[in-house]
Every structure is written in C-alpha cells, then in structure tokens.
Amino acid sequence: MSDTTASELSRVAARGTPHQIGRTLGEAGRDAVHDILLKVDYWRAVTDPTHADKVQVMAENLRTLFPAIWEELQGLAEGLHLPLEQVVAWNCRGDLMSNVPDGCTTVQIPGDAPIIGHNEDGLPGFRGHAMLAEITPDDGPAFMSFCYPGSVPGHTFATNATGLVQAVNNLRLRDVAADLPRMGVGRALLTCETLDDALRLLARHNTCGGFHMTLAQAGDPRLMSVEFGGGDCSTKEILTPSVHANHALHMGNGAKGQAITASSRDRQARGTEMLAEGVRNPLRILRDTGGAGLPVHRCHAEDPDHENTLASAVFRVGSSTVDWSVYDQTSEHPVFAST
Numbered sequence: 222m223s224d225t226t227a228s229e230l231s232r233v234a235a236r237g238t239p240h241q242i243g244r245t246l247g248e249a250g251r252d253a254v255h256d257i258l259l260k261v262d263y264w265r266a267v268t269d270p271t272h273a274d275k276v277q278v279m280a281e282n283l284r285t286l287f288p289a290i291w292e293e294l295q296g297l298a299e300g301l302h303l304p305l306e307q308v309v310a311w312n313c314r315g316d317l318m319s320n321v322p323d324g325c326t327t328v329q330i331p332g333d334a335p336i337i338g339h340n341e342d343g344l345p346g347f348r349g350h351a352m353l354a355e356i357t358p359d360d361g362p363a364f365m366s367f368c369y370p371g372s373v374p375g376h377t378f379a380t381n382a383t384g385l386v387q388a389v390n391n392l393r394l395r396d397v398a399a400d401l402p403r404m405g406v407g408r409a410l411l412t413c414e415t416l417d418d419a420l421r422l423l424a425r426h427n428t429c430g431g432f433h434m435t436l437a438q439a440g441d442p443r444l445m446s447v448e449f450g451g452g453d454c455s456t457k458e459i460l461t462p463s464v465h466a467n468h469a470l471h472m473g474n475g476a477k478g479q480a481i482t483a484s485s486r487d488r489q490a491r492g493t494e495m496l497a498e499g500v501r502n503p504l505r506i507l508r509d510t511g512g513a514g515l516p517v518h519r520c521h522a523e524d525p526d527h528e529n530t531l532a533s534a535v536f537r538v539g540s541s542t543v544d545w546s547v548y549d550q551t552s553e554h555p556v557f558a559s560t
Contacts, residue, residue: 247300250370338503384439392431464492487514
C-alpha cells in the first residue's frame with residue numbers, strides 16, 4: 222500500500238495473533254471511540270442492557286463458529302479500554318437494530334476485468350478518524366480494509382492477498398431474529414481464499430442482520446451480488462453495469478418489510494440514471510451530487526440517515542492482481558493506492 226497525498230484517513234498496520242490484531246486496532250481507534258462514539262445516541266441504544274440476552278446468543282455462536290474472530294473482539298475491547306460486552310454489542314449493532322448509521326453505495330461494472338466502486342458512508346463525526354488498515358495475521362491471508370474505530374474489519378471495503386474483493390452495504394431488514402453477528406460473518410469472509418469459498422460461507426451463515434456484498438476475485442471474471450440476512454441468501458451474477466444502495470433488490474421474501482430510506486431510494490435511482498446515460502467511471506457516480514433527490518456523495522451535516530461519505534474506493538480486478546485506489550471525502554486524487 223502506498224501513500225499518494227495527505228489524507229483524512231489514518232493508516233494502521235496490525236499483525237500477529239487475532240488478539241494482537243484486535244488490540245492494535247483498538248488502540249488505534251481508542252481516542253475517537255471515547256471522544257465521539259460513546260457520546261452518540263446510537264452507542265447508548267445498541268449497548269443498552271435490554272439487548273444483553275440477544276448479544277450473549279450471538280457472542281456464543283461467534284465464539285463457537287469463528288473462534289479467531291472472537292479473540293480479535295477480545296483484543297479490540299482491551300485496546301479500546303472498554304468492557305467486552307459493550308464492544309461485542311456495538312459489533313452486533315445491525316443485528317439488533319435496523320436503523321444504525323451504516324450506509325454506502327456500490328457501483329458494479331462487469332467485464333473481463335470487473336470494476337467495483339464504493340462509497341463508505343458512516344457517522345459524520347468519524348471524519349478524520351477512520352483508518353485504512355493493513356492486516357497480516359499469523360494464520361490466513363493478509364488484507365487491506367477500511368476500518369471504523371471500535372469495529373472489526375469486514376463490513377466496509379477490503380481486498381485480501383488471494384485477490385478477493387469485498388464491498389459491503391447495510392440492508393435495513395426488520396424483525397430479524399439474529400443468532401450470529403453479520404459483522405462477524407463479514408470478517409470471516411476475509412479469510413476466504415476463493416470467490417466460491419466466500420459464496421459458500423454466506424450461503425451457510427446468514428441468520429444475522431442484513432448485508433449486501435459485491436464480491437470479485439482476481440483471475441475470476443464473475444462479479445457477484447449477494448444479499449443476505451434473516452436466514453436468507455440471494456446470489457446474483459452482475460452482467461450489466463449496476464448500482465446498489467441500502468435496500469435489497471433481488472432477495473425476494475427475505476426483504477419483506479425492509480426499511481428503505483429516502484437517501485437509499487434516491488441514491489439507487491440516481492446511480493441507475495447515470496449508468497443509463499452511459500457513465501462508466503465509478504468515481505464520477507460515487508462523487509455525484511446531482512439528481513432530483515438526496516445525493517450519492519453525502520457531505521451534508523443534516524443528512525437524514527445521519528451518514529456522510531467518509532471514503533471512496535475503486536477496485537480494478539484483473540487476471541492476476543487487484544489494483545485499487547482510495548479517496549477521502551473530498552480528495553481529487555487517491556490518498557492511498559495499491560502501487
């Protein structure tokens with residue numbers, strides 16, 4: 222990973238055991254969590270003791286199915302100087318509530334070398350505090366991931382050493398009885414070595430809150446859209462240029478009763494409109510503020526979903542390598558890139 226210009230995004234390198242990696246990420250995000258996150262209503266709502274029983278079920282299943290991720294969460298809590306039960310609850314936020322401030326827009330351009338563009342939209346207060354992490358585990362592939370303070374990797378955008386690319390959008394599925402945290406599933410996906418391994422993982426483990434993932438891998442021409450949660454999983458190969466915001470498009474019965482916010486509806490419509498006009502530059506779509514409704518690129522302090530675009534990423538998935546570039550909220554040029 223190379224730095225190309227000054228950035229609002231910090232850079233952190235973590236290596237070693239799962240516990241060591243979690244502790245490093247916790248230490249890197251500690252000040253932002255204590256100064257910003259602990260003061261927002263969402264933190265108090267998610268960590269309310271009324272959720273304790275549900276969180277305990279998800280924690281026990283995560284520890285059983287993915288013990289390394291459980292150890293990473295323990296290290297994260299240690300590095301954050303916070304009680305483990307609160308950190309686990311925060312990393313179960315989308316399984317406990319459908320209205321958490323996790324947004325995002327993904328542009329999907331299929332072809333011999335698929336392109337994935339992604340806006341990472343989160344709490345506006347995290348501007349200047351989010352991280353681009355280089356993770357080198359003792360066991361499993363290394364990876365690069367956008368990371369929020371207080372959260373494990375795997376629910377934003379990332380690519381691992383096997384050439385697997387992940388871009389994740391929040392789905393606001395209501396009335397989900399989750400027994401596994403969706404962020405744990407997303408983190409587990411970064412240990413996969415093939416696209417098919419990733420698809421099998423999501424087909425097997427989806428009794429969680431809702432996520433949409435765009436997946437691709439170097440050397441594999443497929444560009445895959447996966448909507449999952451609430452015990453359902455829908456997989457679709459993307460064959461024409463497409464966009465995906467924060468509501469399920471092909472999940473069918475699994476998405477009944479989902480919440481579709483005005484921002485998600487408008488971003489989906491605007492991105493689709495631009496693709497129909499022949500726009501194929503994903504960054505042009507991700508940075509767009511036009512259209513009749515709420516913008517794709519979100520910088521307004523009064524965003525109705527309480528989200529702002531904190532970073533944009535573009536992945537070009539080639540025959541043997543993945544070339545990627547990351548932009549912060551307003552940079553004209555990449556602030557980090559693969560080469």
